[in-house]
Amino acid sequence: MIETNDLWFSYGDREVLKGVNFKAKQSEVTVIMGRNGAGKTTLLLHLNGLLKPKKGEVRLNGTKVEYDKKSLFELRKRVALVFQNPDDQIIAPTVWEEVAFGPMNAGLSLENVEKALKLVGLEGYEDRLCGQLSGGEKKRLSIADAIAMDPDFVILDEPTAGLDQLGFDSTVELILRLKKLGKGVVVATHDFELAERVGDSFYYIEAGKIVYEGNRPNYELAKKLGIRSYGGKxxxxxxxxxxxxxxxxxxxxxxxxxxxxxxxxxxxxxxxxxxxxxxxxxxxxxxxxxxxxxx
Ligand SMILES: Nc1ncnc2c1ncn2[C@@H]1O[C@H](COP(=O)(O)OP(=O)(O)OP(=O)(O)O)[C@@H](O)[C@H]1O
Ligand SMILES: [Mg+2]
Structure with missing residues (x-):
């Protein structure tokens, strides 16, 4: 389990997380929803130690995360984060090098590289240049990066933003497959269709505070908070x-x-x-x- 206890964070003097208590379990999909700027990404960045709390703590399987090099290294092997924008994450020239980069750096075996590419449907793309992939393919590549580390948790920030129906469906399938493999998946999203299709538990965050926690989305509250644009007929x-x-x-x-x-x-x-x-x-x-x- 990964959890945060009374987590506070500010960028400069701008307080963004205000006492967040959050839990995600393995073999489950935990969904975080909230308006733009509510603090979703900031919370996710704490789950693999990219941000350090101003107050409170993050625990992985009961052990408190310390912020020295060694424990951060261990944390990032167990908890892989996929950024909202794949261009913030992809650094290698070719697809194979990109997916192999993480395991190679961590001294892990490279046997997961092929498995990860297959899981996201990018087998056969090994020698392709990352810069020449489509938006949807880049998104899948950034997820393969995470899976290749064989982590216990995969954290996905807005995984379906900008995808068409086909991309959406394959992302849903991929998330459910990760869950079946025993991974804990944490998804930040505005998309209720995604939330319904994959979620086991749901958190709403508003102005840095958790305002809802449950095993169903709460549509009434979502509407009040303005989590999503409405108006479809x-x-x-x-x-x-x-x-x-x-x-x-x-x-x-x-x-x-x-x-x-x-x-x-x-x-x-x-x-x-x-x-x-x-x-x-x-x-x-x-x-x-x-x-x-x-x-
Ligand atoms: N590096 C930063 N420096 C200063 N303020 C920041 C920084 N990153 C985020 N913020 C601010 O912190 C608040 C929370 O941002 P965050 O990215 O966590 O929200 P979010 O819920 O992920 O929003 P979105 O749905 O738009 O992705 C926002 O007001 C944002 O402007
Ligand atoms: Mg965000």
């Missing part, structure tokens, strides 16, 4: 009177699948996207019949 249409390309087709083969699609649609709209739900022919009839059955 849900457009409901039938096959006959199509309106736009469907985001989801609704059918009645399985109630679970239907419920899942509707929840996904609501989350997309909540995140500010327009969503078109298209009824398959006969859908309304089926709903009527099903409601009749329920009566």
């Amino acid at each position: 849900i457009i409901i249409s039938s096959n006959a009177e199509r309106s736009g390309e469907p985001t989801f087709r609704l059918n009645w083969n399985s109630r679970d699948e239907l419920a899942e699609k509707i929840l996904e649609a609501i989350l997309k709209a909540y995140n500010g996207k327009d969503v078109v739900l298209v009824f398959e022919d006969g859908f309304i009839e089926k709903v009527r019949r099903a409601l009749g059955e329920l009566k």
Whole structure:
């Protein structure tokens, strides 16, 4: 487990973290949400010792983090941080050199380099120049950097910002795979769709204070805090009177699948996207019949 106890931090005299108590466990995904400037990144930077608390402490598996070279080195082997912007992280010329850099420096075996590339879907990219990768590929490369250290915790700062649907889906899959491998994953995000798909526990941070902790996102509070932009529309249409390309087709083969699609649609709209739900022919009839059955 990684935890912070009564963590205080300021940049100069600007207080940014004000007594943060936070916990993340292995084999779980812990999500941190909050408005721009709330202190998410600042908190993450403490989890692998890049920032030193002004007051309070960080503990890894019960042991208090000290800020000498040796314990920081140990901490960073166990806790890998992936930056919000991959360009802040990528330093080597080629993909292979980039992913091998961390393990090589830490005196670890290089057997994880290939595994990490495979896990993020960049196998075959070994000799490519990092500077020539697409935004989404850079993002995956920066995650491979972290995985190649075989850490206990992977900390992801806004992992889906700027990704398209495909990039989003593969990031979700990757996070769930890391969790299955027993890693603790910590994700800072504004994206409720991501939060719902991967999160086991949720923290909201506002002006440097934890204002919510739970095993479900709290949408009412999120709205009050203004964590996300709103305004996406849900457009409901039938096959006959199509309106736009469907985001989801609704059918009645399985109630679970239907419920899942509707929840996904609501989350997309909540995140500010327009969503078109298209009824398959006969859908309304089926709903009527099903409601009749329920009566
Ligand atoms: N190096 C720095 N020097 C001075 N102030 C900083 C520095 N880094 C961050 N801040 C300030 O600290 C506050 C918290 O920033 P932080 O980056 O932790 O927020 P965040 O929740 O990650 O925001 P975002 O959602 O925009 O990424 C902000 O007001 C920011 O301007
Ligand atoms: Mg941030």
